[in-house]
Amino acid sequence: MIEENLKEIQREMEAACKKSGRSLSDVRLIAVSKTKPAEMVLEAYRAGVRDFGENKVQEILEKAPALPQDIRWHMIGHLQKNKVRQVVGKVVLIHSVDSVSLAEQIEKEAAKQGCEADILLEVNVAEEETKFGFRTGEVEEAARQIAKLPHVHIQGLMTIAPFVENSEENRGVFQKLFDLSVDMKRKNIDNVNMNVLSMGMSGDFMTAIEEGATMIRVGTSIFGARTKMGE
Numbered sequence: 001m002i003e004e005n006l007k008e009i010q011r012e013m014e015a016a017c018k019k020s021g022r023s024l025s026d027v028r029l030i031a032v033s034k035t036k037p038a039e040m041v042l043e044a045y046r047a048g049v050r051d052f053g054e055n056k057v058q059e060i061l062e063k064a065p066a067l068p069q070d071i072r073w074h075m076i077g078h079l080q081k082n083k084v085r086q087v088v089g090k091v092v093l094i095h096s097v098d099s100v101s102l103a104e105q106i107e108k109e110a111a112k113q114g115c116e117a118d119i120l121l122e123v124n125v126a127e128e129e130t131k132f133g134f135r136t137g138e139v140e141e142a143a144r145q146i147a148k149l150p151h152v153h154i155q156g157l158m159t160i161a162p163f164v165e166n167s168e169e170n171r172g173v174f175q176k177l178f179d180l181s182v183d184m185k186r187k188n189i190d191n192v193n194m195n196v197l198s199m200g201m202s203g204d205f206m207t208a209i210e211e212g213a214t215m216i217r218v219g220t221s222i223f224g225a226r227t228k229m230g231e
């Protein structure tokens with residue numbers, strides 16, 4: 001079933017790329033395996049997926065040792081400062097940096113471990129009260145602060161769009177994140193790249209691709225629905 005789902009997603013990714021004149025190789029699928037067992041991760045791996053996203057540090061630590069070592073783990077959920085130590089060096093990208101102080105904690109750990117940490121700034125584009133992330137207007141100042149940290153490298157921006165029935169309702173959100181990344185790129189800040197735009201989930205990844213996503217985070221459409229607890 002997972003293999004079939006992945007094939008369908010691949011077709012949809014191709015269609016969205018074609019529609020927007022983009023190349024499929026510019027969009028990476030992150031399979032969001034939160035709450036799903038390692039066997040299901042392995043099934044997706046056998047179907048060719050190498051990038052997996054989790055929203056809890058504990059789940060990455062539990063699953064990773066039992067799975068192929070060439071899996072690229074992505075931390076996509078809210079990260080508490082006291083969990084930073086466990087995740088630095090174990091993930092290729094932290095998508096969910098939502099404060100300068102969290103970035104400083106990552107710097108401390110990366111320096112201690114002698115590694116580098118690639119991160120994205122999470123932006124609460126829709127300004128939802130319940131969501132984490134910088135407001136659009138805060139991103140530049142935060143990026144300038146974080147850029148000074150020698151072991152932390154901003155690679156782009158991430159957003160979690162609102163839950164909507166019709167993905168068209170999120171097109172404006174994706175456009176805003178894209179525009180922000182273009183603005184930020186023009187500022188040419190040392191140690192700040194804007195090559196990654198992580199946006200789009202099961203319900204709206206085609207729209208996100210049309211608006212410039214370079215990483216889409218898809219869970220339900222690959223692995224099936226989750227129980228409420230894992231949301």
Ligand SMILES: *Cc1c(COP(=O)(O)O)cnc(C)c1O
Nearest residue numbers: 032055076201202217218219220
């Ligand atoms: C769970 C989650 C996803 C995947 O959501 P689906 O709707 O299941 O595709 C994407 N991004 C983040 C940050 C998540 O927590």
